[in-house]
Amino acid sequence: AGPREVWKKGGRLLSVLLAVNVLLLACTLISGGAFNKVAVYDTDVFALLTAMMLLATLWILFYLLRTVRCPCAVPYRDAHAGPIWLRGGLVLFGICTLIMDVFKTGYYSSFFECQSAIKILHPLIQAVFVIIQTYFLWVSAKDCVHVHLDLTWCGLMFTLTTNLAIWMAAVVDESVHQSHSYSSSHSNASHARLISDQHADNPVGGDSCLCSTAVCQIFQQGYFYLYPFNIEYSLFASTMLYVMWKNVGRFLASTPGHSHTPTPVSLFRETFFAGPVLGLLLFVVGLAVFIIYEVQVSGDGSRTRQALVIYYSFNIVCLGLTTLVSLSGSIIYRFDRRAMDHHKNPTRTLDVALLMGAALGQYAISYYSIVAVVAGTPQDLLAGLNLTHALLMIAQHTFQNMFIIESLHRGPPGAEPHSTHPKEPCQDLTFTNLDALHTLSACPPNPGLVSPSPSDQREAVAIVSTPRSQWRRQCLKDISLFLLLCNVILWIMPAFGARPHFSNTVEVDFYGYSLWAVIVNICLPFGIFYRMHAVSSLLEVYVLS
């Protein structure tokens, strides 16, 4: 095995270097295009994104053709990768992105004569890219490819980079809109936002290119409200592509694995109904608060204060409850004797890293708020609410992360610690060369110790579980559903445009508008992503417990 013993990490390294360079180039152009003073136009950004999407689409088609022709290319499938809720969410967000592309095409077609062709081409190419990529991820998310390793690594990384670039462009676009709307008029936000859009989008054309017709206005408003779905689509696709990238060239010992596809019947069985009912109540109240807030803030300025008090009060109640519930979930685990699952699992490692990393965004905003409130004056009711909100935000992210991460590391239900072997060093390792297989075969196979098949597990649950452990499982299911619904409403509010950070004057006065806008616009996208990712993780926790 002399020349074949090529260093496999080399291919990974190459693909990471490619991705880093492409991403930085895209980052440079996108951030340059966001500033009016810089001579980089948004058409440059559109052209780059379109070219990247075309290349990625070509690679995906090549990959699909190859794996269809040669089924031996995918000898293993990772049971943990691409669970059904992630793929379902991807399809849902993909459909919303397609609708957004229709609206965008319609909007830009309304003043075709004074736009460059790339602006109409871009949404069309994006639609093709979204359709092909969604199909690709639906079909191949679990693949562990074993042919053309280097090409597959590079292709996956390039597609991942394309999605991240689309995400960055969307986030920057939204931030520019938000700051335009703030600077042009503080009181009449939603109307000013539309006007500034028109000006921002038409740097070349004159007044003849204004979006004046009613159809055009509808297109424009529609595509603005569909942005959050496009953002989430890109991030979902990125996480799935990253797991695929980690799985390239991986050897798995037990091919089937334990797949927990929940049947629709069991989805609302086995809970006390307290969690879902309380969660739904908070969800509905939250939606009402969000609508009241948006209406009052976009009206005249006199009612902004009242809107903020309502908004903060709701958030404090919601955050306080989720903190307590997460904490009680962690306490339940202290009495739970289920074995920990120590197997290698790239999906879970990524989930944990993303939960911890994305929480940094909201942490940072909260710490800046705390410093501003504590050091600034005066100390009125709103400042107190703001401080409580920021402190609870930190506590909630911390305790929720601890609960979710511990949940993800629990073994399947019914697997009591004495019944399973805690660690099998010969299982589920990523072998970096083929020789290692010989070493593997030298270890005793021990088929009885390999993770039991799904049917065995269900039997084990039926036999082993005592009334008390049954009660704990129901509690955990309630907790995860409650947290899930709360995270959905906490996602909706910032994702669809609630920005108390700017309506509130404490931080703006303390840091100055430009500094505070930079902080919020960089950190908030991560905070929004955290909510969405927590929802998908909590769904997994619900199914696993």
Add this chain to the structure above:
Amino acid sequence: AGPREVWKKGGRLLSVLLAVNVLLLACTLISGGAFNKVAVYDTDVFALLTAMMLLATLWILFYLLRTVRCPCAVPYRDAHAGPIWLRGGLVLFGICTLIMDVFKTGYYSSFFECQSAIKILHPLIQAVFVIIQTYFLWVSAKDCVHVHLDLTWCGLMFTLTTNLAIWMAAVVDESVHQSHSYSSSHSNASHARLISDQHADNPVGGDSCLCSTAVCQIFQQGYFYLYPFNIEYSLFASTMLYVMWKNVGRFLASTPGHSHTPTPVSLFRETFFAGPVLGLLLFVVGLAVFIIYEVQVSGDGSRTRQALVIYYSFNIVCLGLTTLVSLSGSIIYRFDRRAMDHHKNPTRTLDVALLMGAALGQYAISYYSIVAVVAGTPQDLLAGLNLTHALLMIAQHTFQNMFIIESLHRGPPGAEPHSTHPKEPCQDLTFTNLDALHTLSACPPNPGLVSPSPSDQREAVAIVSTPRSQWRRQCLKDISLFLLLCNVILWIMPAFGARPHFSNTVEVDFYGYSLWAVIVNICLPFGIFYRMHAVSSLLEVYVLS
């Protein structure tokens, strides 16, 4: 093993959460203190840093006392952790930091009456902290602690956070100085820098608090030039603390490991002398270029252009040579049949991550430069040099990283692939619970296959190595020494204040001063850290090959 089978990752998670929160609080205060408009003063930052250093010192003393009393607390030592050059560098930079603290105390004592006490207390506490921490890292860098796990994780993370906060404060301080010096006078940089320092440091005091005496001036200038060493000290300490943190609770199969302490005699044996000689030549020329550049740029503005041409020309030659040499090193590896080292090694994993991560800083600056030069006008000689410089910078980082990372994954010399077993899954795993030890003992011990002891290796080298492999080893040693010296000179230039990014007008005109200053001031510290880290990695490559 019911209640003992506690989830070990929980302790790590807790310590990471602690570190993240403390770091974000420090980050908020430090960045707030950097802006004049924000009502956070530098005394607040000093107070926070002093409190953190005191706490970290207390924990270190507690740790040292405990391990001295109970030697059973450290059953294993990681041979890869804390190599001698890293600890030597730490002591060197620590001594420079102590000198800086003396200068700083002298400077602030010169106008004692109009300073708050914390500004004089801070360097004194820092000196104590540096002495104790350096001793602690020198003694315990290789420890794999097995008592008080949670406390040790949290203590190490807190000390790491303290070092990172000191690093951040130093970097922000330097950036503020640089931008003050730029804005107050573009032509007379070094003089203006001193004046602005005085104003920046005395926000409360009037003219009576000016640093007018000659002694005070010397103190001030001295401490400004010792900053880079303090920055590197904090980063070195951080990397060593991180490796210690990773090693807490780790079980190692082979206790002694292979330690490659190079004897002074062998350090300059076995090279062709071409690498070191050429490297030294470039180093001396580089120093001369740096001095010429600094003198000409700080003089009147007419000679700035000439200085930039000299600076860029030297850098292009240096970067071009290092790119070619790295590339040839990678080509040599294509013919090298030494086995790859696949063992788990937290030190190496961290090294690779830091090399890749820190390179992002210089990548980002280069991409912004490229966009500015390509999109901007006019295209003169200086723009061409700038473009070549940026492109070569990207190429050099890419190829040098590939060379270093591949080198770090090579096995020790003389270990031909057919002579060693490629992978032993039962070796060097981090077992996450004590039960795993039973599994370990079930595996055959195979003492013959465990990595050979140093004396065996040297014999093996003497016996196995053919003339051709000997020639390759000499080549690799030359290459690593040449790259090392080039990286040292490329570290010195930006670390001691060369900023062609601002002397050159292309990017400043294209992006505007404030945006470009933000980009450079955030990215350049990582670029500087990359050079230092590459030097320590190349030293390891030299010893290993």
